[in-house]
Amino acid sequence: MKVGVADTTFARVDMGAEAIDELRRHASIAIERYTVPGVKDLPVASKILLEDRGCDIVIALGMPGGKEKDRICAHEASQGLIRAQLMTNKHIIEVFVHEDEAKDDSELAWLAKNRAREHALNAILLVLHPERLVKQAGTGQRQGFEDAGPARQ
Amino acid sequence: MKVGVADTTFARVDMGAEAIDELRRHASIAIERYTVPGVKDLPVASKILLEDRGCDIVIALGMPGGKEKDRICAHEASQGLIRAQLMTNKHIIEVFVHEDEAKDDSELAWLAKNRAREHALNAILLVLHPERLVKQAGTGQRQGFEDAGPARQ
Amino acid sequence: MKVGVADTTFARVDMGAEAIDELRRHASIAIERYTVPGVKDLPVASKILLEDRGCDIVIALGMPGGKEKDRICAHEASQGLIRAQLMTNKHIIEVFVHEDEAKDDSELAWLAKNRAREHALNAILLVLHPERLVKQAGTGQRQGFEDAGPARQ
Amino acid sequence: MKVGVADTTFARVDMGAEAIDELRRHASIAIERYTVPGVKDLPVASKILLEDRGCDIVIALGMPGGKEKDRICAHEASQGLIRAQLMTNKHIIEVFVHEDEAKDDSELAWLAKNRAREHALNAILLVLHPERLVKQAGTGQRQGFEDAGPARQ
């Protein structure tokens, strides 16, 4: 199994390093990293990792700013990531942390690291243990902040 | 007939299980389930079910949160699901329940289960009995809440 | 000439039947009908009509609800319909009536029927008499409500 | 050089005729016209002109109404026009005049004619004299209303 890690110089936390550290705990995984300027550069970087560099899955990490213009950039990037997946029939796990999700720099760093690590695990499950995700279906999982949990009738 | 069921760990109700239970009442249907983290992972999962795992149709179930950011995620996922259909010439029935459609957890669970089941029936009609849908054309059908019914001049 | 008619069970008026009735006044036209649950299912249904069932053009009829969520559904469907056209190099005439365009059920039914019929004529003109559309260029044509007419300097 | 002119019956000014008149001042240009009902029909019409009718470039002219719903139609059409260009590697010059850009019908007619003519010239420059556009780079050109001109440090 080879995992691509695409991240940005725009992000204010080294989310790529966190994801890689988490992946490395699983010895059998090869990793290829690709750093681009911003989130809008992630779709093609992810597609190159999947098509030209032999990755089975990509984790695409970014940190959009808190302005309206940044939210639109993130939206454009997300659509590109979905399109790239449909062109390759492989998963790209989007790990975006919006700067305004956190109340200060310290929480932002904590959130970014935590979400990167939890989604690194999701990437492994998707490729190696899909049956474990089926067991979690409909249970209100979240990455970064606390899980929402199931809603009961 | 083989039906793909794509669902998420993010959802707070096990909508996939409801859809599968409804489908199972129709003995001749094979089912393949694929669980992903969130709604943005559903388009490629659905396409893989259609192209690589022999499904004739897919039911894609998800439960976006109630924030603006969640609405945009759902919008991106929906566009991806439509694109996946156009790339395969097969239907993907989108079954999304927005958390803010229900007044509390109990109604949310009821709504999610009901909509999943009603759309499971739609999937069967689309593949096996398309003429029955023609008979319902323009009659204001809804899935989950009560039907709107026809508007008369 | 073969015309595909794609419509929905969600719509509260049988717009497909109106379009078909209008088309039938032109004896040389074959018709294929395809009814789906909602507007987001129309793009792939239209593409199947164009690619797999020999239609020269499709009329895609739908009636989005009046809420913000419905407007987004309609937007997603419209983008899919445009994409389907670009993938086939054939026209799909979108005939959407938004529930909030009319002041009550009676006007809604009148509007839906009228717009369906006027666009059925547009479909015929596009395929059989494109030169007649050129004569109407820039004259402020509308379908359903009254024409806007030309603006003069 | 062959130029496609795609326009609509929805527009309230015959923008296609204006563009054609401007193009005709350049004797060596062949012209093919294609009139459709509304702006959402322009993407496939433009693509047909480029792929099936031998055009080197297309001018796509439309006049969206002033309501929110019209702005969304225009947005959908614009995205389709960009997609059509990417599928053909040829330019489609979008010439849209929004009804609410002008203060009355008279200014609307003036604006539509002027913008159509200025963009007809852009089409010629793009195909025959690209070096002249390079000379205008960054000079704040506008089509219709007055040029904005360059910003100086």
Added chain:
Amino acid sequence: MKVGVADTTFARVDMGAEAIDELRRHASIAIERYTVPGVKDLPVASKILLEDRGCDIVIALGMPGGKEKDRICAHEASQGLIRAQLMTNKHIIEVFVHEDEAKDDSELAWLAKNRAREHALNAILLVLHPERLVKQAGTGQRQGFEDAGPARQ
């Protein structure tokens, strides 16, 4: 290495010339320039540079106006640029300066020139020195205005 530079006559600063000047400091780089009317013409121009004119990467420079309609144009252009990258597996660095990012013409000119030059360097790094971008991952880089810097826990 050959770099495409796509820019517009709409922009009020000659951003293309700035990018080219910066690139020229690196002697081994060939440059191809392509000027179009506005930002919505940039996606196909960039794709032509990548596919037909042998460029390894493109810098696409534009300056959307400050109105809502302009923001939508920029959004459409951005989506097209991402799509063009996915169709070619090559990078297009988007360098957009929104007119309302600056407080006056003087700052606008300064910002446009600065951002064009900083992104010209990013283009070189992406093709020739990708390992240097990895070193900057997660450090809050910005182009034009001051860097945001890293967020610490």
